[in-house]
Amino acid sequence: MAELSALGPVLVANRGEIAVRICRTVRALGLSSVAVHSDADAGAPHVQSADAAVRIGPADARSSYLSIDALLDAARISGARSVHPGYGFLAESAAFAAAVQGAGLTWIGPPPQAIELMGDKARAKQLAREAGVPVVPGVEGVDLTLEQIEAFVAEHGLPVVVKAVAGGGGKGMRVVHEAGALAGALDAARREARAAFGDDRVLVERYLERPRHIEVQLMADRHGAVVHLGERECSLQRRHQKVVEEAPSPVVDPDWRAEMGAAAVQLARACGYVGAGTVELIVPGATNGVLTDDFFFLEMNTRLQVEHPVTELVYGVDLVEQQLRVAAGEQLALRQSELVPRGHAVEARLYAEDPAAGFLPSTGVVRHWRAPAGDGVRVDAALAQGLAVQTHYDPMLAKVIAHGPDRATALARLERALAQTELLGITTNAPFTRALLTRDDVRLGALDTGLLERVLGGDELTGEAPADLLPAAALALELSDREAHAARTSIPFSWRSDGATGTWRRLVTVADGAPTELTVRGEKVTTREVVPRGAPAPAAAAASSWRGAARRLDASAVAVELDGVARRYVLARDIADGRAWIGRDGHQLEIAAARAGGGDLSATGDSLAAPMPGTVLLVNVADGDAVQQGEVLVVLESMKMELSVSAPHAGTVDGLTVKPGDKVTLRQVLLEVHAG
Template sequence: MIQSLLIANRGEIACRIIRTARAMGIRTVAVYSDADANALHLRDADEAVHIGPSPARDSYLVGEKIIAAAKATGAQAIHPGYGFLSENAAFAQSVIDAGLIWVGPNPSSITAMGLKDAAKKLMQDAGVPTTPGYLGDDQSLERLTAEADAIGYPVLIKAVAGGGGKGMRKVDNPADFADALASCRREAASSFGNDSVLLEKWITNPRHIEVQVFGDSHGNVVHLFERDCSLQRRHQKVIEEAPAPGMTDFTRAAICDAAVRAAKAVDYVGAGTIEFIADGSAGYIKPDRVWFMEMNTRLQVEHPVTEEITGQDLVEWQLRVASGEPLPKKQHELSINGHAIEARLYAEDPAKGFLPSTGTLEQFELDANVRIDKGVYQGAHISPYYDPMIAKMIAHGRDREEARETLAYALGRSVIWPLRTNAAFLINALDHPDFIAGTMDTGVIERAGDSLIPPAMPSDDALSNAAQHYGRQSLAGFRLNAARRQQVVLTVNGQSLSTHMPILDYADQLPLAGPMEPPTISFTTDAGQTWRVEPMRVSGNAAAAASDGAILSPMPGRIIAVAVAAGDSVTKGQKLLTLEAMKMEHSLVAPFDGVVAELNAAEGGQVSEGALLAKIDKEQ
């Protein structure tokens, strides 16, 4: 068994691998760039090695540095995780040549499946059904145009190298083909250094079905059933689940058997995924309407859903197979238990075109009732250098609906601030009728459009609920003498808003005490958006009125009305001043019957937060 392991990755997957390695008694070595100097995976590992500047091309993508780190620390093996160098056959070979153990498939298998056109030809020879299309070497515009016409529109242009939706375009009519092809080629050349493409028939209502396969060095290959990854945005997976909805036992057997044949065709060792595209127009999956797309020769981001339904630790399987052991289970020993759904939680702002959100995670509280695979912690800095996924949340249930409801609830209870996340977007996707019915295809999110995008500010109901919560916390140490319904001024994400809440019922039960600063709180709406409520004092009709009669300005603003003069007698709740701030008017009222003993405000005057505007003395 491997005794020491270097993880050539970062973030969530590095933490995930370290967790299993530690449970197996394996010493772990982490690597990190400048941007990751305080990353969570360094805290989890037994040892860490700095490998270069923040850009991945200068650190995590430099194989020589990683191998040197392994040798310097005495690591026996290298686990590449996913992404970065995980499917780089040359790097895998260099690890082996350095006398280290490569926790992954043989370099020859990576090469065989690395180019989509060559892989499809190999699968055809192995009897695995492939999508109708063009795989030829002639890459001229004329030939590709002719082949697209012969296939019939719509067609899909795909880069033969790489993945992740890059170099991929759907073309609906001949007039758009040339421009789409040029765009694909530019993107493919930039991302993969290879601008060759293949063409595929666009499948109506396409479902993305993939099968987890595993092989060992003793000739054994098994599958661990299928996953459905159809919920995608711009060809990138958003939510994954296992098993696939609408899958009969007969169809499952056909797809999984084909996946095993595909793995055996390349003498596969380790964890791999055979990806299929299925025609979901019938509402369920037919075995003769499923075609091979590609193979991912690594551990997938979505592997936890397979672990949840099978009870197997796939990282442990990887480490045992890399150590020369046979597979831990035979095919007949594997079965499906319940249903699991995974959501990828990203630091990104759906309201701004899903732009990454960078900065410090001042609050990072994820619901503990689901599995959390995370790569960050509260106080961590999210940099612009890497993929913005900060965690994966995985729910397991007795059935699909239980898993779906559990995951949506967990997302809604999570609090993340001040970075924006896609949590509310994920909840909306989980609640989409097509997803609930299990009839979603890869176009659901695109067709839904802005309906899945959360609002820029909270709804009136959410704001009212937050105000009540805010009021309860603010009143924990002092009593407010106020009207039956109070207006509460909240600064929500830097914008001042006001709402009303019933407050006297519980305020009258609180003990009298001196004034306290209301706490800063965060609240999360049912749709999963986190909002920050900044410290504000609460008064009878807007701002602060402490028990000693001091009337303080709740925020910077301008006095637009003064309703009393020094020496005036006033009654509880009577308006004293009106303050304009953040384009809103806020009335300041008397906290009790008394006399205006001091007045420091004049109409038109500017005041700062906390300034003493007036003082009311109780009548003797």
Template sequence: MKMSATPFHTVLVANRGEIACRIIRTLRSLGIRSVAVYSDADRGARHVLEADLAVRIGPAAAVDSYLSAAAIVEAATRTSAQAIHPGYGFLSENAALATACADAGVVFIGPGARALDIMGDKIRSKLHVSARGVPVIPGTDEPAMDDDALAAAAEHTGYPLLIKPSAGGGGKGMQVVRTPSELPAGLAAARRIARAAFGDDTLLLERLIEQPRHIEVQVLADRHGTIVHLGERECSLQRRHQKVIEEAPSPLLDDRTRARIGEAACEVARSVDYVGAGTVEFLVSAERPDEFFFMEMNARLQVEHPVTELVTGIDLVEWQVRIAAGEPLTLRQQAIVHRGHAIEARVYAEDPEHAFLPGTGRVLALAEPVLPGIRIDSSLRVGGTITADYDPMLAKVIAWGHDRGEAIARLDTALRHTTLLGVQNNIEYLRLLLADPAVLAGDLDTLLIDRVLPSLAFGKPDAAAFAAAALLLHAERERRADTVWSTPGGWRLGAARPTRYLFRASGEGDVEVLVTGTTDAAAVVVAGGPLDASLVETAPNRYLVTVDGTATSLAMARDGQDLWIARDGTSWRLRILDRRDELAAALADRDRSVGPVSPEVRSPMPGTVVAVHAATGDRVTAGQPLVTVEAMKMEHTLLAPIDGCVTVTVADGDLVRLDAVVATVAPPEIPASTTEPAAGPQDPAAIHTRETA
């Protein structure tokens, strides 16, 4: 329900990316002046361009910018902002920021310090809600337990179990432990991640519920005692505890359970005098859908809030702002109705086919479709740079339909028409998940993605894609030609000489393409197969390639020696090889002929070394962890490629670039200092990956 009053004249958005853009959109609709904050890495970001005013708050490192409460509050006072909206992540659930806002006379658009304090600690929150009659998962309930105490508690709780950081959320730091022998390593990893992410390495243990479903309930509460819930969201499609696809309502719950879980969520909010928008998360057994357990409360806006907005017609950000200004809720529980079904997919800068390695780069081409029932929350813009400094989520594509089937079909169509060139992304992966029979049937659980991932068939560039790539380069040569002698293939008597192009696709071999003739009528040979082909540009970065009479629409953009191609949501990066590349590859093949595996361990992405597991001179075995690198909230543990003696070239806290050598393992008969360098990044199969902060 819209109201005419403007609660504040200026609001600072203490966040970045798509959520900052989304908040700015509502502020603009309310006639409120928006202030963006940015780090050095985000100077030209979309949220900076869309805000009415933007303030620099520090260097790229989040700890010195978006996680600096002092810098954010100072920016608010400098711009006369009356309130600060923290979005999600960063300081959104930070009681210190709420206190600093109060001290500065700035309204914190979020709950009070008591709610943040209780719900920000998983152990304390479980004890608190259990006393109010809300069911909780069996596990430890004592704070500040050391590893010995946790090991003893694990025997009482029973295996399998889940190690969880008490502070923070989003699944960060969680470790599944199935046997006592796995416990020490799980505790060490969870403590390290929790300490880095939240500054608090307190851990708790919970019984692991097999085949669980993740159901969460959206609540709104004002300062006058009114609390309502806006229904539930199904968030069971996760990978390593990070949500991938969310929907509302859940296909699991019946009306009776829906009412019970909604009332339980309201009781959780009521127990801490909650104010604003919040989400109460529950685990529901797939085998016993009428049985649910409290997990935690996220005292902030959730990433997946758009699906609730689409089925209820309620702008959650607007109500956050109005409640923070002291306005009463005009919503009543019996008047909140749900219409249709909504489903959301998160677009990430990552490479699902290769261990979900983070993607970085510059956006060369972008198409975000405008279609019926589709909403896109995005931070993308052409020319924007995606770095490894922050979370890899780039956008959210959300679809509404009259029923679940229509919503899924619309989402798939929207993803098929989404083009992002210049950055590795997961759009194809999202489409493959949506097509899985279990997903279509609503037969979900939090481990479904882990089960289906090995069977997902990612598309490879075919003859049409390689033909289009070669014809694009051919067209560039045709445009540069100023005489008959400089045309592709040159001028000669007799038969025309074909022009040769050579490409390398990630994980694939080199592909030779020969082109004879002109772009609009060419004879093309791809990997030995002759084709008739033509290429026509239909829009900027959009082309129609016709191969043997079959026309295909695709997008292409070139960035130096990289040529990006996208078709139906699938994108590929082709490396354009020249004679120097061919010579280097030949030399590398000759050098590698002495052994099947490179002794070098290279970082697959730019990032920070967060752990070194071996010292120079140690004897290691193939598969043994050597170095852990963090980038884009992901930890990547790099493993020894062979048995031998290791030389470690990095230390804890070092910044490493893409493809940097972090360690070298020499076979027993070869001293570590004499190994020859090998080209190419670390094999993704030799990397263990987990989510972090």
């Protein structure tokens, strides 16, 4: 049996928060770690968290984090003796696992054969059947045709789900409710699967209405021992991507947990599994309010899961440590009889996305970051002030996790932790998730995979910034200016004086909206009135703490009183371009000096603009082409998300400015469609 020390140095073939998290456990076990990075990540936090780092290529993931040759070269030149893949990228690549082992390195994961078998959803379903694990009715095959799918639909009805055979995470997945949409869904799923996994094979399954998504955590060693660490509830999803996860599930009792766990263990034994893995199950929705005890095999993830922290907190087990010990050849010290959940844990994923814009990816620079803290709060992140969030990689920035003696306490702690999260410069889903956690159905555990999609757009889930942010920003900026420029010779941010009246007016633009005039009266900041498009209101401001007023990026905390209510805000400024960000309780607002004429950057008339920054994936038209309303003209990809730009009306294409592979910015004009 190998010694644990023989694993070091450990090369972490990943980036972001999971790389930081793995390095933390590697360090705790007395081992050294090696980070890898693309050009875009040269100064990223995960690089700083490791003992050594190696550049593996340009920003494009295919030439860096997805390059087996580059990763093996990094292991060779750094002297690494083992490789941990994290999750995503090549974590479920049998070819990568085999290449690592072929290079004489220790692979911290399951055998390549198990990865290949369970990564093929069709073969995995067949193995599950043979192992006695129930599966959802479906149709699969190497050369699955539209005619075969239509025949299955004729027998089993709609809806169905088209899913990529390889990979997971909602990529290459389309739900079809109408027969006429089958062909388009099949093409889109294959295209997305090919781009994400290099494999365009798909299968089709009966789509269960309002099901719950429950998964079982497994750990197996090389000596035949397999245990499960209970289940996680992962039903709160959007676009098949998990948003909130928890352990244990609010509807699973000890007997059902044992039954699900036994099925997962049986499947792991059948495929010769070693290490950490997850068996995902789907549970039919309640009928007349009554939940059955049925469950079906969905797929197996042959890696660590994003949501593994909730299991760690409830079972008191470091799953990364267990992975390392298993890879070193140790026998599992975990005993099934001793693995009993204690308390409850809930995790929220912090995504770089804009809920108000249909959850499109958000990019920018982190202007200020402070993680929440407190009893039962854990944060897994790889954020730092000045970090550029770009379109190259997944939009998940961090995970905020809360643990408590019961579910209500865990939910309350998580909601409070999200309110205490200070992240300026990047639009995130934090306010939206806070609102989601306060819903009665969520608090009662009445969950299903379609719940979030059904309630999107409701007033309680808008996540809109509170109205006090704008006047608070005016007062905070004035206070900042006075502190920074005691002997003022120029007034930044377009302030103008009314002379003897002692009134300053500041013209600002909120994000990319219409210009707004704010008026501040009085000679002392503590007696000012701030007027944002309305009547004067009593206001006061006082510095809480300031940092480096002379620096290009100035971050500060300020207390602002409006209408007799004092609140604490965080303010960040870019002195060079006049932009500023203010936030409280998880919300943020970006403002800037108004442009001359008050124009904005959005396209007008017949122009079609990019609704998100990203890369042009497809261009389906050329100048002069006649198009119909709703026809897909351009397809964009950003942060692993695909989005179609369609014709707003019938007309003729003109002024096409992009081609496949081009990078586009938010609201960049792509083409025009002239009616007529």
